Amino acid sequence: GGQTCTLTRTVAVPSVLSPTGRTWMNRNLGATQVATSSTDVASYGDLYQWGRKEDGHQIRTSSQTAGPVAAGTEGVNFITSSISPYDWLTVQDNTRWQTVGEANNPCPSGYRLPTETELNNERAAFSTDNAAGAYASALKLPVAGYRLYSNGTLDFVGSIGYYWSSTVSGTNARILTFQSLVANVGSTYRASGYSVRCIKD
Numbered sequence: 001g002g003q004t005c006t007l008t009r010t011v012a013v014p015s016v017l018s019p020t021g022r023t024w025m026n027r028n029l030g031a032t033q034v035a036t037s038s039t040d041v042a043s044y045g046d047l048y049q050w051g052r053k054e055d056g057h058q059i060r061t062s063s064q065t066a067g068p069v070a071a072g073t074e075g076v077n078f079i080t081s082s083i084s085p086y087d088w089l090t091v092q093d094n095t096r097w098q099t100v101g102e103a104n105n106p107c108p109s110g111y112r113l114p115t116e117t118e119l120n121n122e123r124a125a126f127s128t129d130n131a132a133g134a135y136a137s138a139l140k141l142p143v144a145g146y147r148l149y150s151n152g153t154l155d156f157v158g159s160i161g162y163y164w165s166s167t168v169s170g171t172n173a174r175i176l177t178f179q180s181l182v183a184n185v186g187s188t189y190r191a192s193g194y195s196v197r198c199i200k201d
Contacts, residue, residue: 011108013025013108013109013111013122014026014027016150018123018137018138019138020195021158022121022122023199023200024114024138024197024199024200025108025197025199026084026106027043027140027196027197028043028045028106028141028144028196028197029045029054029106029107029195030045030059031045031046033139034140035135035142037135038131038132038135039140039142039158040142044142044157044195045144045195045196046059046195047145047154047193048106048193048194048195049079049088049191049192049193049194050096050097050173050190050192050194051096051104052088052106053103053104053105055075056075056077057075057076057078057079058106059062063077064077064079064080064113064151064152065077066079066080066082066175067079067089067090067135068081068087068088068090069089069112070089070090070091071089071091074088078147078152078193079191080151080191081149081151081189082150085190086150086171086183086189086192087171087189088191089190089192092190093133093163094168097113097164099112100201102110106198111199111200112166113165113166113198114162114165114166114198115166115167115194116167116174116176118165118199119163119174119175119185120176120185122137122139122176123176123184123185125137125138129182129183130179130180130181130182131143131161131183133183134161141161141178141197142161143160144161144195145157145159145161145164146160146192146194147192147193147195148193149189149191149192159180160177160178160179161176161178162175162193162194162195163176163178163194163197164195164196165185168173169187170187171190172188172190173188173190174186175187175194
């Protein structure tokens with residue numbers, strides 16, 4: 001009888017080693033290149049809602065649907081929410097994005113969302129505690145802006161960077177933000193659309 005030969009191709013993930021000793025993707029998820037400046041549009045990449053996989057919603061120009069919605073019915077649109085706690089899910093799920101291989105992890109194989117601590121460790125290594133330091137860092141983080149939870153509008157593109165962590169905080173989730181004056185970590189609504197930078201496990 002005939003033999004079946006299956007060819008598998010492993011695509012190397014474009015990565016960078018940080019001074020913190022951790023390996024990261026060298027660009028935002030959805031970006032076509034490593035940032036050449038803080039405002040390099042080709043390096044901005046996609047904007048994810050917290051806990052969602054790569055399903056089309058993360059495209060900056062994706063349509064929006066009024067939410068929240070039940071898990072498994074999210075489809076491909078950005079899901080807006082104008083009711084507290086401003087999550088795209090009707091029933092919040094803290095387990096999304098917690099591990100490598102988690103069903104909703106949008107990162108390449110072997111990579112996952114960073115924790116708040118992992119993001120904050122990178123921030124502590126910035127030469128300056130602001131957007132210039134974020135770009136000057138090993139990760140070359142650009143100011144990619146965000147999508148507003150309430151109506152899907154793009155905002156602060158080219159002036160503020162917002163990066164998701166896997167860490168939850170009550171009904172919110174933790175993020176790294178930076179702008180011209182300062183960088184910090186804080187909490188925000190899970191229906192917001194923010195950048196994702198994946199870390200190697």
